[in-house]
Every structure is written in structure tokens, then in C-alpha cells.
Amino acid sequence: MAKSNSAEARAGWLLAAPPAVYAALLLAAPLATVLLYSVLTGEKGAVSTPFTLSNYAEILSKPVYKAVMWRSLYVSMLVTLTTVLLAYPIAYFVSFHVSPSKKSLWLFLITIPFWTSYIIRVSLWRTILGYDGIIDSTLISTGLMDSQLNILSNGVISIIITLSHAYAPFAVLPIFVSLEKVERPLLEAGQDLGESKLMTFLRVTLPLSMPGVIAAVLIVFIPTVGDYVTPELIGGGKTPMVANLIESQMLKQRDQAMGSALAVTAMLIVGIVSVVFVLMNRRFIGGQK
Amino acid sequence: MTFSADRPNMIEFKDVHKYYGDYHALRGINGTIKAGEFFSLLGPSGCGKTTLLRTIAGFEDISSGAVLIDGKTMAGVPANVRPTNMVFQSYAIFPHMSVQENVGFGLRRDPRSAAEKARAVEEALEMVGLKGYGKRAAHALSGGQRQRVALARALILKPKVLLLDEPLSALDKKMREQMQVELIKLQREVGITFVLVTHDQEEALVMSDRIAVMFEGEIAQLADPETLYRRPNSKKVADFIGTMNFIPCTILSEAGDKVEVDAKGLGKVALDIHQAPPPRGETPVVGLRPETLTLLYPGQTATERETAGVIDEVIYFGDMTYYDVYLGGTDTEVRLSMRNVPGRPVLDVGDKVRVAWSPEALVLFR
Amino acid sequence: MSKAPALRLYALVYLLVLYAPIIVLPIFAFNDNTVVSFPLRGFTTQWFGEMWADPNLRIALKNSLIIALSTATLATVLGVFAARSSVRYAWPGKAPVMGMIMLPLVLPEMIVAMALLVVLLSIGVPLSIFTIILGHVLICMPFAVAILTSAFQSLDRSLEEAATDLGETAWGTFRLIVLPLVMPGILASFLITFTISIDEFIISNFLGSGRPVLSVYIFGQFRFPAKVPSMLALGTVLVAFSVCLLATAEYFRRRGIAKAGGKDTGGFL
Numbered sequence: 001m002a003k004s005n006s007a008e009a010r011a012g013w014l015l016a017a018p019p020a021v022y023a024a025l026l027l028a029a030p031l032a033t034v035l036l037y038s039v040l041t042g043e044k045g046a047v048s049t050p051f052t053l054s055n056y057a058e059i060l061s062k063p064v065y066k067a068v069m070w071r072s073l074y075v076s077m078l079v080t081l082t083t084v085l086l087a088y089p090i091a092y093f094v095s096f097h098v099s100p101s102k103k104s105l106w107l108f109l110i111t112i113p114f115w116t117s118y119i120i121r122v123s124l125w126r127t128i129l130g131y132d133g134i135i136d137s138t139l140i141s142t143g144l145m146d147s148q149l150n151i152l153s154n155g156v157i158s159i160i161i162t163l164s165h166a167y168a169p170f171a172v173l174p175i176f177v178s179l180e181k182v183e184r185p186l187l188e189a190g191q192d193l194g195e196s197k198l199m200t201f202l203r204v205t206l207p208l209s210m211p212g213v214i215a216a217v218l219i220v221f222i223p224t225v226g227d228y229v230t231p232e233l234i235g236g237g238k239t240p241m242v243a244n245l246i247e248s249q250m251l252k253q254r255d256q257a258m259g260s261a262l263a264v265t266a267m268l269i270v271g272i273v274s275v276v277f278v279l280m281n282r283r284f285i286g287g288q289k
Numbered sequence: 290m291t292f293s294a295d296r297p298n299m300i301e302f303k304d305v306h307k308y309y310g311d312y313h314a315l316r317g318i319n320g321t322i323k324a325g326e327f328f329s330l331l332g333p334s335g336c337g338k339t340t341l342l343r344t345i346a347g348f349e350d351i352s353s354g355a356v357l358i359d360g361k362t363m364a365g366v367p368a369n370v371r372p373t374n375m376v377f378q379s380y381a382i383f384p385h386m387s388v389q390e391n392v393g394f395g396l397r398r399d400p401r402s403a404a405e406k407a408r409a410v411e412e413a414l415e416m417v418g419l420k421g422y423g424k425r426a427a428h429a430l431s432g433g434q435r436q437r438v439a440l441a442r443a444l445i446l447k448p449k450v451l452l453l454d455e456p457l458s459a460l461d462k463k464m465r466e467q468m469q470v471e472l473i474k475l476q477r478e479v480g481i482t483f484v485l486v487t488h489d490q491e492e493a494l495v496m497s498d499r500i501a502v503m504f505e506g507e508i509a510q511l512a513d514p515e516t517l518y519r520r521p522n523s524k525k526v527a528d529f530i531g532t533m534n535f536i537p538c539t540i541l542s543e544a545g546d547k548v549e550v551d552a553k554g555l556g557k558v559a560l561d562i563h564q565a566p567p568p569r570g571e572t573p574v575v576g577l578r579p580e581t582l583t584l585l586y587p588g589q590t591a592t593e594r595e596t597a598g599v600i601d602e603v604i605y606f607g608d609m610t611y612y613d614v615y616l617g618g619t620d621t622e623v624r625l626s627m628r629n630v631p632g633r634p635v636l637d638v639g640d641k642v643r644v645a646w647s648p649e650a651l652v653l654f655r
Numbered sequence: 656m657s658k659a660p661a662l663r664l665y666a667l668v669y670l671l672v673l674y675a676p677i678i679v680l681p682i683f684a685f686n687d688n689t690v691v692s693f694p695l696r697g698f699t700t701q702w703f704g705e706m707w708a709d710p711n712l713r714i715a716l717k718n719s720l721i722i723a724l725s726t727a728t729l730a731t732v733l734g735v736f737a738a739r740s741s742v743r744y745a746w747p748g749k750a751p752v753m754g755m756i757m758l759p760l761v762l763p764e765m766i767v768a769m770a771l772l773v774v775l776l777s778i779g780v781p782l783s784i785f786t787i788i789l790g791h792v793l794i795c796m797p798f799a800v801a802i803l804t805s806a807f808q809s810l811d812r813s814l815e816e817a818a819t820d821l822g823e824t825a826w827g828t829f830r831l832i833v834l835p836l837v838m839p840g841i842l843a844s845f846l847i848t849f850t851i852s853i854d855e856f857i858i859s860n861f862l863g864s865g866r867p868v869l870s871v872y873i874f875g876q877f878r879f880p881a882k883v884p885s886m887l888a889l890g891t892v893l894v895a896f897s898v899c900l901l902a903t904a905e906y907f908r909r910r911g912i913a914k915a916g917g918k919d920t921g922g923f924l
Contacts, residue, residue, distance in 0.1 A: 008745060010746075113676075116854075116897045134679060168673055226765050368819045375816075394818070
């Protein structure tokens with residue numbers, strides 16, 4: 001139908017209004033509230049003025065907070081590293097060594113575990129890794145070991161195993177997509193010019209697939225920092241990460257101001273790390289269409 | 290080829306302007322399309338021809354001016370009630386419907402009985418040569434068949450104007466040529482005004498009663514194919530339609546309806562004023578189509594003018610040979626085309642030749 | 656090019672590890688032992704009986720279904736609005752508004768949950784199944800928008816123009832052309848948001864004020880070692896159900912792409 005630009009803008013706005021208003025009311029407004037609360041004083045489930053930065057000062061000074069923040073950060077960095085390193089060969093395999101008609105099936109197989117209950121998957125790792133659990137009982141009954149490994153007792157390692165497993169598909173997919181975009185004649189050209197297969201990979205394939213690797217890093221890193229279920233179930237509450245800390249401040253200590261400040265700090269840290277990471281890899285992004 | 294000018298106007302453009310933000314897409318379009326005419330909008334991509342077509346259909350608002358269809362202004366008339374139908378470049382065949390559902394789509398609000406509508410669909414399919422294809426799934430059709438379904442779907446509504454947006458561009462060369470002929474026949478049969486958008490000058494010349502050549506949002510020339518080809522009104526139009534040699538010249542005198550020029554390599558020529566379109570303030574050149582120049586073989590003499598030359602390049606095409614020739618001992622090089630017939634050997638680079646030409650074939654751009 | 660035995664072996668091991676918990680699930684769900692460890696003791700269906708015998712499970716299941724159906728419907732409807740608007744129309748401020756709608760994808764769920772909780776408590780909305788739905792719609796909407804955007808993108812704009820050109824009104828064009836062609840995307844969006852909602856734990860736990868819903872129930876039960884086998888039984892059922900739903904969703908998505916004449920470019924994400 002005939003539409004001038006302003007009529008089109010109006011139609012677009014009207015259509016987008018319901019979801020936009022929904023997101024504004026239930027996401028933007030709450031986030032703004034959290035931001036506001038973080039500079040107030042909290043006590044027994046209520047907040048009061050005056051504005052103060054004391055919550056942030058406390059986060060920066062108290063070793064408990066610093067320890068949890070630091071743990072969240074290095075756990076999720078290790079998870080990201082593990083996940084992406086393990087995912088790359090799979091993405092490469094599916095992109096370069098699986099016939100085109102079977103690629104969808106492989107991707108489907110890789111994504112299925114993601115769509116099965118997260119709680120159940122995480123809980124299962126507890127029974128797999130735990131004292132006399134599946135790994136222990138297998139090792140002992142086959143005679144490989146004579147005492148329990150009890151991997152679960154090491155909270156951080158268990159958390160890393162569980163989260164790396166949970167986020168595997170998130171890492172495979174973006175890398176696969178970027179590998180698919182690498183033009184095959186380019187590789188043949190590389191080898192035609194006398195490059196070895198390894199050199200072709202290092203000089204052509206890897207740099208061209210970096211946008212996917214960067215996406216994978218962000219997609220895994222951002223949500224793992226804020227994971228709640230795994231530290232709670234696997235770490236048994238003894239190795240809390242930032243989400244557990246926020247929850248405990250908000251609900252158990254009933255200090256909404258402190259909880260809000262922790263949430264804002266967590267978002268800031270995630271944001272800064274992500275932006276720095278993207279800037280460090282700037283040269284790989286945008287060069288490819 | 291000439292089109293009777295006494296037919297009534299079907300479409301009138303009155304100083305039509307279209308802006309997309311700062312971009313001036315249509316810059317004052319004026320002109321009329323006659324009832325029953327096969328009209329083409331021809332131009333390079335981005336010249337505004339598709340935009341102009343879409344202002345007729347009602348998919349594009351105009352910023353100022355007026356578009357009239359059959360004497361009525363189309364301002365505020367939405368696309369779904371305009372007396373026009375369109376064949377889209379992608380054909381826009383509804384993929385989830387059968388051929389007959391596609392063709393009968395526009396009859397949904399038609400008060401006729403289902404049986405009558407079914408007959409209308411069958412007739413429309415027959416008209417485009419797809420009799421018996423009604424039950425087929427739309428996605429199972431070839432490109433040419435999709436094109437025909439799109440035609441039947443638009444024509445079944447008996448529009449006053451059928452709009453065709455580059456309808457043949459997706460077809461291969463052979464299919465395209467076949468469809469060109471079929472479209473011409475179909476248009477004569479139904480008598481509906483056809484407006485075709487194309488970037489293919491050959492297609493426009495073959496099919497149209499009249500052509501509007503567009504550049505940068507303006508109509509550069511609106512004329513019948515022969516006039517466009519023989520008397521282009523600017524160097525740009527001449528260059529876009531077919532091939533033309535441009536030869537630098539100086540204007541010696543201009544008196545009454547005669548212009549005398551001195552063309553480099555050709556010498557002094559007296560031209561009729563109708564060979565000189567209105568001046569544009571450009572460096573003067575005379576234009577000459579390759580087929581209006583003829584190589585003279587031994588024993589032949591020129592009926593009008595003759596100029597000596599040297600062959601610089603020979604391009605052999607089977608039925609034709611193109612020669613690039615330096616004229617009259619100057620650096621003026623012209624291309625000329627010769628049909629290859631028995632007793633007319635293909636000449637070689639460096640051969641000295643005589644070239645015959647007629648002052649009547651010249652056009653002066655200045 | 657296709658022969659790479661080491662890579663192939665790696666891929667198989669990777670898949671095996673990826674599926675390890677899911678493979679473990681039925682093995683121990685049918686194992687006649689309260690302790691989840693090797694060696695296996697024999698076949699039993701007792702855990703399935705025990706699982707179903709718990710009335711709390713049925714309450715939780717009912718609540719979860721209500722939440723997931725409402726969430727899937729609302730998120731998909733809102734997703735249709737957002738996706739259609741962003742694909743079809745140009746309007747100022749589109750990028751930030753769409754960014755805001757998609758934001759929950761990159762926000763830790765705990766932060767979304769806590770932010771919502773703070774606001775709901777401060778304006779005095781009592782926590783209930785309804786507040787869970789509010790939160791779920793928020794986090795499911797980005798997935799719906801992503802799926803539906805690709806569905807609307809594979810729709811050729813000229814199809815709509817053709818319908819209008821042939822005399823249809825805007826509504827008629829939407830109903831007769833747009834809706835049938837994006838229907839597979841709508842179904843896929845519905846199924847996927849349904850699955851996400853059933854699985855979701857944090858919002859269900861903190862915005863429901865202890866209302867029993869499936870994920871919260873499972874979370875609680877896994878804390879008691881004696882309940883683990885019956886939870887494995889429940890997990891087996893849920894996994895089987897999810898796989899069926901996903902296969903259906905994938906089927907519709909592909910059919911949609913095939914219908915619109917497009918090219919398949921991969922999975923859901």
C-alpha cells in the first residue's frame with residue numbers, strides 16, 4: 001500500500017509497541033530501579049535516601065565480595081576457554097568433513113542436549129562426579145582405582161566441568177556458521193600456492209573464522225558469569241558465584257541496596273570484559289562479509 | 290511502428306516528484322501513456338523507472354505532482370483499488386497455493402458463482418498457454434511457467450493497465466526472445482495498456498509502441514522506437530540505445546533550417562535542422578550508427594559521400610563483421626558493420642578502404 | 656577432504672560426552688538400586704511409579720503447563736509484533752528498541768529475576784504463577800523474535816504487494832499470504848518458548864514465592880539422595896518429551912523455509 005516515510009514509521013512503531021512497552025515496563029524499568037537502589041541505603045527489606053556510594057565502596061573493600069567476584073570471573077573465563085577450544089574442532093569437522101545434506105542433522109544432534117532440562121543435566125553431573133558416583137564406581141569396579149576420586153569435592157573443577165558441558169552447543173554453532181562462510185576456493189588457492197594444510201588453516205581458515213570464535217566467547221562468557229544453579233547444586237553452596245551472592249543479599253540479608261549494587265557491579269564487569277575482548281580482536285571483525 | 294496519437298490518454302504524469310529523504314528519485318516527470326499502447330520505461334538501474342512504475346500501481350507515494358489513470362487522479366487511492374495489475378520481477382507467485390488458486394486470487398471478492406470463476410481461471414490459463422496446469426503446485430513450475438501464471442493472474446482482473454516490472458530479466462536468452470513475441474501478441478489480443486520496465490534497450494525496441502528513456506529520475510526522451518534510434522535527442526540517449534560513433538566537429542554556419550559542420554575525417558557536411566536536437570551547451574559532435582557506414586568494394590561507388598580510410602581492427606561475428614576504421618587520414622576512428630555475403634571477403638587490418646555514408650544519417654549533438 | 660579419522664573420532668567422543676548425562680538418565684532410571692552407581696543391579700520400573708505417586712509432582716506439572724502455555728502464547732504473539740515490525744518497516748529508534756527486547760539474551764537471569772522482584776515487591780504485586788509468567792515472557796521473547804525474524808525475512812515482500820495489487824486489503828493480505836507462510840515459524844517459536852519456560856528455574860523459583868513448578872520441584876528433590884532415582888525417571892520422561900517437541904519444531908521450521916523457497920542455514924540459534 002502507498003505509504004510515505006512517516007506513515008511507515010508510524011505503522012512500524014504501532015506494531016512494535018506491545019513488545020516494546022512490555023520490555024520497557026518489565027525490563028528497562030526494573031533495571032533502572034536496580035541502578036537507583038544501588039546508590040541508596042538498604043535495611044531490612046527497604047531502601048532509604050540519601051544517595052550514597054557506600055555500597056560500591058564496600059564491594060571494593062570487603063574481601064568476601066572481591067573473592068566471589070574474582071571467582072565468578074575466572075571460573076567463567078576457564079569455562080569459556082575450555083568450551084571454545086573443545087568446540088572448534090567439532091565445528092570444523094561438521095563444516096569441512098560432513099556432507100552438506102548431513103550438516104543439519106549434526107547440528108541438531110549437538111543442540112538437543114541444550115534443550116533438555118538444565119536442572120536435570122546439572123543435577124546429573126552431581127551424581128556422575130560425586131563420592132561413589134558414576135565415575136568413582138566405574139573406576140573402582142573396573143579396578144583402575146582403589147579409592148574414590150570424589151571430583152565433586154573440588155567445587156571449582158566440578159563447576160567448570162558442568163558449565164562447559166552445558167554451554168557446549170552455544171560455542172559450536174557460531175564457530176560453525178563462520179566456518180561455513182569461509183570460501184572453499186580460497187583454501188584451494190592457499191594450497192595451490194604451496195602452503196601446507198596446517199599453514200593454510202593458520203593463515204586463512206582460522207583468521208576468517210575468528211568472528212565466530214569471538215561470538216562464541218561472548219555467548220559462553222556472559223551467561224556463565226551469572227550462573228546460579230550450578231554453584232548452588234554442584235558447589236553445594238560452598239563455592240558461591242556472583243548470582244548466588246546477589247540472591248543471598250537480596251533475599252537472605254534483605255539488603256536490596258547492596259544486592260542491587262552487586263548486580264550493577266556484575267553487569268559492569270561483564271560489560272567491560274566483553275568490550276575489551278572485542279576491542280582486542282577488532283581486526284578480525286568486519287573484514288569479512 | 291508509429292502509434293496513432295489520437296487515442297485517449299490512459300496514464301498522465303504531471304510534474305511528478307519523489308524524494309526518499311534527501312534522495313531525489315523522480316525529478317519532475319511529465320508525459321502521457323495512451324490507451325492500448327505498449328509503453329516501455331527504459332533506463333539503467335537506479336534511473337527511477339521502477340519507482341515510476343510503482344507510483345502507477347500505488348506502491349509508492351509521490352512527493353508532489355499528480356498521476357492520473359483514465360482521467361482520474363490517483364492521490365489517496367490505495368493500490369488494492371487501482372485499475373492496474375502488476376507482473377512482478379520475481380513473479381511473486383504465492384508458494385502455498387496451486388496454479389489455479391494463484392490465478393483466481395483476485396476473484397475472491399468477485400460476485401460471480403464458483404463455477405463461473407473456475408471457467409474464468411481456465412480461460413486465463415489457456416490465454417497464456419497453460420491450459421490444464423491449474424492443479425499444479427506453484428513451486429513446481431519453471432521460470433517461464435511462473436511468468437505465465439503471473440500474467441494470467443494479473444490479466445484475469447481485466448485491468449485498464451498492466452504493469453510489468455522487468456518480467457523477462459530472470460529468463461534465459463532463448464526463453465526471453467520467445468516471451469517477447471508472446472507478450473506482443475497477447476497485448477494486441479487483449480488490447481490492454483501495457484507498461485513495461487526494462488533496462489534492456491533491445492527488448493524495449495522490439496516490444497514497444499513508445500519508449501520513455503530515463504536517466505537520473507528524469508525522462509530524457511519519449512518517442513517511438515524508430516525516432517529514438519534514428520534521432521536520439523542527446524548523446525546520452527544515443528549511447529544507451531545501440532551503438533553510435535561520435536565524431537568531433539565544428540559548426541561552420543547556421544542559417545534557416547540548415548546547419549553546416551566540419552566533421553573531423555568526414556569533411557564539410559550540410560545538415561537539416563531536424564538532424565540537430567536542441568543545443569545543450571556540449572562540445573559539438575556528429576553521431577553516426579555503424580550500419581549507416583558501408584565499405585566500398587572494388588567497382589562499387591558511393592551514392593552520396595565517400596571517405597578514404599584504413600582498417601584498424603576486424604571483429605568477426607559470423608553473419609556480420611565489425612571494422613574499426615580511421616577516416617580520411619585523421620585519428621577519427623569509427624566502427625562500421627558489414628553483413629557477410631558471398632563475394633564480399635572479410636578484409637584485413639591495415640587495408641586501405643573507401644567508406645560510403647549519407648549526410649542524412651548524421652545527428653548533431655552540441 | 657572427507658577423510659579425517661582423528662577428527663571423526665574426536666567428534667564421536669565429543670558427542671558421547673555431550674550426551675553422557677542423557678544416556679545416564681534412562682540407565683539409572685530403570686536400575687533397581689537407590690544409589691546411582693555401577694554396577695547395575697537389575698531392571699525395575701518402580702521409580703516411575705514412585706515419581707508419579709507424589710501428589711506434589713502433579714501440582715507442579717499442572718502449574719508448569721499453565722505457565723508454559725501462557726508464556727509460549729504471549730511470547731510468540733509479542734514476538735510476531737516485534738519481528739514483523741523490524742523486518743517490514745523502517746522507523747527511527749528501531750535498533751535501541753529491538754536491542755532492549757533482545758537484552759535478556761545477554762543478561763544473567765539472576766539479575767533479570769532480582770530486578771523484577773524488587774519492582775514487584777515495591778509496588779505490592781503478590782508473587783504467584785502470574786508473576787512467573789511475566790518473567791518467563793520477558794526471557795522467552797528474544798527467542799521468539801529471533802525465530803520469527805528469520806521467518807518474516809524469508810518472506811518475499813513482493814508477495815504481499817502482489818496480493819494488495821490483486822485487490823486484497825491489508826488485513827486480507829496478512830491473513831491469506833503472510834500468516835500461512837510464517838505459520839511454521841510461529842509453531843517453532845511456540846514450541847521452543849514452551850520448552851524454555853518448562854525448563855526455567857531461577858525466575859520460577861524467585862518470582863513464584865515457593866509455588867511448586869516442575870523445575871523448582873526437581874531442584875528440591877535432588878537434594879534428597881533417596882529421591883534421586885525417581886527424579887531420574889522424571890528426567891527420562893522429560894527428555895523424551897523435549898526431543899519430540901524439538902523434532903517437531905525443527906520439522907516445521909524446515910518446512911517453512913522450503914515453503915518460502917529459501918535455503919536452510921542451520922539450526923535454531
